[in-house]
Amino acid sequence: MNEIRKYDVALSFAGEQRDYVEEVANELTSLNIFPFYDGFEEETIMLWGRHLSEVLNEVYEKNSSNVVMFISKEYIDKAWPTHERRSAISGAIQKGTPPLLVRFDCTTVPGLPTDINHLSAKKYTPPQLALMIAKKMGRDTVPEYRIHRVDEANFGKAKRLVYRIEVPTVYSESQGRMIATHIVESKHIKNDPVNALSFLFYFPVADPNGRADGSIDWAPNGKWADVTTVQTGKYSNFQFATQFWKERAIPDLYHETRVRMAIFREIVQSENRGWDEAEKAGGSLEETIGTRKDLITDYKRELAESHGLSEAGLRKIMVEGVVNNWPEI
Structure with missing residues (x-):
């Protein structure tokens, strides 16, 4: 279960720019674009029990369709952003797609050509930048109005x-x-x-x-x-x-989306748990399938009760997660 599902975009930045980047991440979420932003992952099992360097390498090199680097002096000087940047550059070489650059200053980025076009954080508010990212990804579908x-x-x-x-x-x-x-x-x-x-x-x-x-x-x-x-x-x-x-209402919107994503992960875990427990119980294939079904039904009922949801509400979140390809872990 160590496989990480692909993110639409991974955000790489230094802590000094966290406020700006977090707002960008929230705006992307509202546009149904799911970013890797560490603030969204702090309380999930994706990072639990794993080496952070290993996780970041997988995310920035292999498991994000796009990477946005938020360039600043601090971004170049610090250890973790440097690790992220090197992984992203390695992934860019393999995929043939350079990272998207957003600059807070004119600091040179080691390992990247100097002629890669960039956007300036001083010219774009976080909502404007999120919209530019969505357009670059071809994900700027007009909402209903x-x-x-x-x-x-x-x-x-x-x-x-x-x-x-x-x-x-x-x-x-x-x-x-x-x-x-x-x-x-x-x-x-x-x-x-x-x-x-x-x-x-x-x-x-x-x-x-x-x-x-x-x-x-x-x-x-x-x-x-x-x-x-x-x-x-x-x-x-x-x-x-x-x-x-x-x-x-906007923070509630972001919060609710993240909560539903977390519940979706719990649903997936309950199904995997049901399958593992059924296999341990032994028996014929037909008996294993029946046991799994009963266990999953019980786990989901408990999960729905713990979140104050109806079983129909839980199914709705499951469908939403599958349709939107939410990360499962």
């Missing part, structure tokens, strides 16, 4: 529109940006030219005619007030800018 209505908010001859958008569950800022980008590209790049757009997001139960739960503008220099500085339909200096995003 409904346009409640579109209001005009013109300023002189400048055309400004306000979209009121209803979403079926609590979304992260990155998901909000995906929706805003989709509307811009599908409705305004080639048709219906504007000077600025504002997107107001309403989580479930919220009144779409009242105060929004999130607001993102698409405007010249990211500023709603700069609409008179550009010609209508000329978008060369347009940027997205988040005005606010309700924080109260």
